[in-house]
Amino acid sequence: MNSFWTVVGFTARNKFRGKAFLITTLIIAVILSIGVNLPYIISQFDKGGDKATNIGYIQSTNVEAAAGTATGDSLKAFYEQQENAKLKLIAYPDKGSSEENEKQLKQAIKDNDIKGYLEFGAMTPSGYPEMSYKSEKMMEFSLTENLTGALQLIRQATILQDAGLTDEQVAQLNAPINIAAVQISSAEGGRTPAEQGVNMGLIYFIIIFLFMAIITSGQLIASEITAEKSSRVMEILITSVSPLKGMFGKIFGMFTVVLSQVSFFIIVILANVSLPHNKDALAGLDIDLTKIDPLLLAYAIIFFLTGFFLFATLYAAVGSIVSRTEDLGQATMPMTIISLAGFYIAIFSLSAPDSMLVKVTSFIPLFSPFVMILRLGLTDVPFWEAALSIGLLLVTIYIAVYVSAKIYRTGVLMYGKRPSWKEIRKAMKAYKI
Amino acid sequence: MKPLVVEQVMKQYGEKTAVNNISFEVSEGEIYGLLGANGAGKTTTMRMVLGLIYPDGGSIKYNGKPYSNEQLSRLGYLPEERGLYPKIRVSDQIIYLSQLRGMSRKDADTNLKYWLERFEVPEYYNKRVEELSKGNQQKIQFIAAVNHRPSIIIMDEAFSGLDPVNVELLKSTVKELRDSGTSILFSTHRMEHVEELCRNITILHRSNTVVKGSIKEIKKQYPRERVILTTENDVTGLESISGVTGVKLQEYGYEIGIQNEAVGGEILRHAMAQSTVTRFEIKEPTLNEIFIKTVGDRHE
Numbered sequence: 064m065n066s067f068w069t070v071v072g073f074t075a076r077n078k079f080r081g082k083a084f085l086i087t088t089l090i091i092a093v094i095l096s097i098g099v100n101l102p103y104i105i106s107q108f109d110k111g112g113d114k115a116t117n118i119g120y121i122q123s124t125n126v127e128a129a130a131g132t133a134t135g136d137s138l139k140a141f142y143e144q145q146e147n148a149k150l151k152l153i154a155y156p157d158k159g160s161s162e163e164n165e166k167q168l169k170q171a172i173k174d175n176d177i178k179g180y181l182e183f184g185a186m187t188p189s190g191y192p193e194m195s196y197k198s199e200k201m202m203e204f205s206l207t208e209n210l211t212g213a214l215q216l217i218r219q220a221t222i223l224q225d226a227g228l229t230d231e232q233v234a235q236l237n238a239p240i241n242i243a244a245v246q247i248s249s250a251e252g253g254r255t256p257a258e259q260g261v262n263m264g265l266i267y268f269i270i271i272f273l274f275m276a277i278i279t280s281g282q283l284i285a286s287e288i289t290a291e292k293s294s295r296v297m298e299i300l301i302t303s304v305s306p307l308k309g310m311f312g313k314i315f316g317m318f319t320v321v322l323s324q325v326s327f328f329i330i331v332i333l334a335n336v337s338l339p340h341n342k343d344a345l346a347g348l349d350i351d352l353t354k355i356d357p358l359l360l361a362y363a364i365i366f367f368l369t370g371f372f373l374f375a376t377l378y379a380a381v382g383s384i385v386s387r388t389e390d391l392g393q394a395t396m397p398m399t400i401i402s403l404a405g406f407y408i409a410i411f412s413l414s415a416p417d418s419m420l421v422k423v424t425s426f427i428p429l430f431s432p433f434v435m436i437l438r439l440g441l442t443d444v445p446f447w448e449a450a451l452s453i454g455l456l457l458v459t460i461y462i463a464v465y466v467s468a469k470i471y472r473t474g475v476l477m478y479g480k481r482p483s484w485k486e487i488r489k490a491m492k493a494y495k496i
Numbered sequence: 497m498k499p500l501v502v503e504q505v506m507k508q509y510g511e512k513t514a515v516n517n518i519s520f521e522v523s524e525g526e527i528y529g530l531l532g533a534n535g536a537g538k539t540t541t542m543r544m545v546l547g548l549i550y551p552d553g554g555s556i557k558y559n560g561k562p563y564s565n566e567q568l569s570r571l572g573y574l575p576e577e578r579g580l581y582p583k584i585r586v587s588d589q590i591i592y593l594s595q596l597r598g599m600s601r602k603d604a605d606t607n608l609k610y611w612l613e614r615f616e617v618p619e620y621y622n623k624r625v626e627e628l629s630k631g632n633q634q635k636i637q638f639i640a641a642v643n644h645r646p647s648i649i650i651m652d653e654a655f656s657g658l659d660p661v662n663v664e665l666l667k668s669t670v671k672e673l674r675d676s677g678t679s680i681l682f683s684t685h686r687m688e689h690v691e692e693l694c695r696n697i698t699i700l701h702r703s704n705t706v707v708k709g710s711i712k713e714i715k716k717q718y719p720r721e722r723v724i725l726t727t728e729n730d731v732t733g734l735e736s737i738s739g740v741t742g743v744k745l746q747e748y749g750y751e752i753g754i755q756n757e758a759v760g761g762e763i764l765r766h767a768m769a770q771s772t773v774t775r776f777e778i779k780e781p782t783l784n785e786i787f788i789k790t791v792g793d794r795h796e
Contacts, residue, residue, distance in 0.1 A: 069595045077584060295579035296589075299640065302546045302573055303596035305565050 066304045070312025071319065074287070078320045088324055092331045099335040115142070115151040116206065118196070119171050119180035121164050123157035130192045131183025137217050138210070150209060153177055172199065179203070181210075190218055259441075261355055263413065266440040269363045270433055272325065274406040276367075277374040280321040281398060284314055284375055285382030289391050292383065292474065306472040307464075310383075314375045362439050362449065369456045370432025373463055374402060380467035383474030405433035416441035426452050428459035497560045498523055499679040500545065500648055505554035507540055514540045516703045517554065520696070522648070522679040527670065529690040529711075530683040532700035533791050538683045539576060541700070542650050545681060546573055558648065569598035572646030576653040578633055579640075582626040586612075586636055589625070594644040604643060611639040615665065630657045638666060642673065649673065650681045655689065667693070687784040697783075701791050711783065718781045718789070723752040723760055726775035731767045738762075749775065 078084050097104075120135035121128065139152035155171065158164050168180040179198025186192050191214060196207055223233050288310075291297045300309055335341065377398055385394045408430060412421045416437055424430040425438050425448075435452045438444050500522040507515040515537040522528040532538050543549045545556055547563045558567045581589050587608060594604035612618045615635045625633055634657050641649055654670065655663045670693060674680060684690060690697060691711060699707040707714055721741075725731070726749035734743050734752060739759035744751040752763060760778045767773050781789075 066596050066598075069592065073588075073592045077588070291581075294582060295575055295577050296581055297579075298543075298546075298548055298575055299573055299579050299593060300596070302548055302571060303568055303593060 067308040067312050067315075070304065070309055071316040074313050074316025075319050078283075078317070084320075088327065092328060095328055095331050096335050099332055099341065100338075103340050115148050117151050117153050117177040119153050119155055119168050119177040120183075121157050121168070122154035125157060128157070128183065130186050131194075134183065134191050134194070134214070135181060138213060141213050141217055150206070150213075152181075168197075179206075258356070262359060262440045265355055265359065265363060266409075266437055267413070269367060269436055270406065270409045273367050273370050273432060274402060276321050276325065276371055277402050278399065280317045280371075281374050281378035281402070282395060283320075284317050285378040285385075285395050286388060286391055287313060287317075288379055288382030288471070289385050289388050292386050293388060297474075301472065307468045310376075310379050310468055310471045311464075314372065314379060317375070318371065359440050363436055365453060366432040366436045366456075369453065369460060373428065373432070373456065373460050374398065376460065376463045376467045380463075380470045383467075383471040386474075401429050405430040409433040409437045412437060413441070426455060428456050431456055499559055500681065501557045501560075502541075502545065503555050503557070505541070505544060505551045505556060507537075507544060507549065508552050513703050515544070515551075515700075516705075518698065518700070518705055519554075520698050520708065522681055524679055525674055525677045526695055527674050527680040527682050527693045529694035529697035530681060530700070531685075531687075531690060531697055531787060532683075536700040536791075537703045538700060539652055542652050542681060542683065546571060546650055569644065570647045571597075572641040572644065572649040574638055574641035574649065574651040574654055576656070578637060580625045580633065580637060583624055585622055585624055586628075587621045590636070590640055590643055593640050597644040597646070599644045607643045607645070608639065611643060614669065615639070631659060631662055634658055635662070635666070638669075642669075646678070648679045648681070652683050653685070654682065655684065655686065663689075687782065687787055691783050699787060699790055706790050707786065714786060715780050715783075718786055720757050720760075720778045720780055721754055722779040722781070723750075723754055723763055724748070724775060724777040724779055725750040725752060725763065725767055725773070727767055727771040727773050729771040731770045734763065734766065737766055754778075 120138075121132070122135065123129075123132050135152060135154065138150075139154065142148040142150050142152060153171075153176070155164070155167055158167055168177070171177045172179065179196055179200070182195050182197060184193030184195070194210075196203060196210065198206075223236070228236075288297075291300060304312075378395065381394050381398060382391070385391050405424070408420065408424055412418060412434070415421070421434055421438060425435040431452045435444075435449065439449060498521045502521070503519050504517050505515060505519070506513070506517055518537070518541055520528060520530075530538050530541060540549070544551045547567070556563060558570065561567065587605070590608045591601060591604040594607070595601060599607075609618070609621070612621055615638075617632065617635060620628065620632065620636065625636060628636065634655075638654065641651070651670075655666055658666065667689065670680065670682075674693075682690075682694060694711060696710050697707070697714070698705055725734075731750070734740060734750065737759065739755045739762065741753035741755060743753075754760060754763070757778055764773065764776050767776070
């Protein structure tokens with residue numbers, strides 16, 4: 064056991080000391096801090112930008128343009144009524160000809176008085192004239208949507224008023240209708256939407272966390288083993304410490320590294336979130352960590368650990384087959400694809416957690432850490448199914464550890480000349496792990 | 497009980513036999529030479545002794561016991577190629593490797609400092625291996641093999657890449673280890689080192705043992721076929737003596753090939769008749785000659 068901890072300590076210490084590791088960790092921490100504070104930073108910049116966008120139109124006494132002027136006026140009134148309205152209509156006097164009007168409005172854009180202007184045409188059955196919004200920018204969809212929304216409201220209000228409805232009736236028509244979605248279970252009570260939200264968040268977090276941990280540490284474990292092989296330290300190591308201890312010392316060392324790195328990131332995020340200016344944003348999200356189901360948390364930890372160690376073991380095996388670092392990327396590709404597949408099945412099934420694909424893959428060991436936790440969090444899974452999935456995982460881990468340790472031990476043989484399968488089998492039989 | 501006994505050990509790679517029934521014993525305080533041309537099976541044999549690869553036949557016993565994890569801490573290994581972490585500091589990795597072989601951190605550190613001092617490079621303690629020259633890396637590699645005080649050390653090409661001064665330094669260290677009772681299995685291509693260090697040797701050729709025994713015994717088996725003769729004046733007619741196979745003129749005088757030792761007397765008498773003889777020696781064959789003879793003869 065002693066030498067196991069020696070390997071763990073050595074692996075972790077060298078990683079922590081490595082400049083590359085420290086620098087990437089710091090860079091990611093900085094990016095995270097910026098990310099968390101981004102809404103606040105943007106809002107700081109936006110203070111001046113809260114000013115409404117000015118839109119011009121022609122206010123004319125001409126009969127032909129009456130409908131257009133009326134529409135413009137009603138929009139102007141509508142936005143003036145609103146607090147913090149995003150748009151503001153500005154009326155310009157009629158200069159007589161459309162050319163002169165256009166010239167006037169274009170000059171206003173040039174002078175930065177308005178961003179664009181509305182032009183009115185012939186009357187349409189909608190009750191409004193034909194309209195076009197002209198500005199120097201392309202694709203002003205959000206602005207035109209805002210305008211149509213406003214016009215719809217104005218029209219609705221006018222019609223309702225004409226119909227002679229009371230204010231109460233109008234309010235009733237406008238009141239929103241809500242349906243609360245409560246997930247129920249045949250066994251116990253149910254989960255309220257808030258609890259579901261927290262569960263969803265936890266699952267999201269666990270799946271991403273697991274995926275990140277697997278990808279980063281798996282690659283590191285494999286490359287460290289390959290580096291040991293190519294620098295031939297492996298020959299000394301393997302004659303110093305039993306392969307199982309050597310391999311698991313490495314995996315466990317890397318596990319502590321990844322865990323402390325991720326913990327550091329979480330602390331950075333939490334520290335940033337708890338800064339005074341971010342308080343409001345957090346409150347708005349309605350996250351109540353006490354609503355996390357403790358059983359789900361326990362499952363999450365189990366699936367995280369089993370998933371991590373299964374993948375880590377397999378990465379270690381891949382690392383010991385390859386003898387040069389250049390070949391490593393290619394060799395770890397299948398593992399990366401498998402973890403990606405598990406990750407995507409889980410992420411894309413967040414909205415359909417009871418599909419057949421999810422049900423089947425939640426029992427397949429390499430996918431189940433991602434997928435089963437999704438099912439457990441979002442649907443009602445019988446206990447035996449969860450137990451079976453964990454059981455299958457554990458059996459697979461046992462086999463993977465056994466085979467990987469053998470490969471790790473035998474991998475030393477595989478320099479240059481390719482050993483035959485028969486030879487590998489014989490060697491694997493011969494060495495104790 | 498001998499510390500290391502190798503008996504009828506065989507190793508096959510596919511169809512090819514890498515080592516064929518090799519047997520030898522290494523006593524306490526002995527340096528055993530394992531010689532052979534490139535690809536003769538030396539490294540394979542050493543790897544089997546280390547437990548790095550598994551023999552297909554025969555047995556290897558360490559103090560009478562078969563290979564097991566308990567034996568690991570008694571073994572030291574100096575690989576032919578560099579086997580160190582390039583980017584890790586000397587102190588970190590030597591202490592780590594010693595700890596893996598069951599030594600305490602403190603003892604490992606004390607030993608490392610002793611060895612660095614011994615090799616006159618104490619400033620390497622905090623250096624990374626990749627910063628050192630090849631020869632100095634070899635010193636560190638040597639320390640890695642001996643730092644945990646193993647009772648059996650396997651040295652594959654221990655002195656490669658070293659300058660003559662450092663070769664002497666390491667050679668005297670190896671002798672010290674031998675005198676303190678360590679058993680050393682030693683391979684090299686430098687025959688003069690073998691003659692200086694080893695009591696017994698095995699010469700491998702194409703996976704087979706071709707010569708085996710103590711250097712003295714081996715030399716006795718090979719006829720003395722060379723006479724060194726130095727005289728004050730020139731001597732003529734040496735070629736015509738019956739039994740002389742050839743005469744070479746060297747800086748120091750004549751090097752004469754003979755069929756058997758008896759011819760030596762004839763040469764001496766012949767030379768003394770013509771001049772004053774300052775040096776006369778019937779040379780025993782060098783290991784180099786024996787090696788070339790045994791390995792070279794079978795090359796065809």
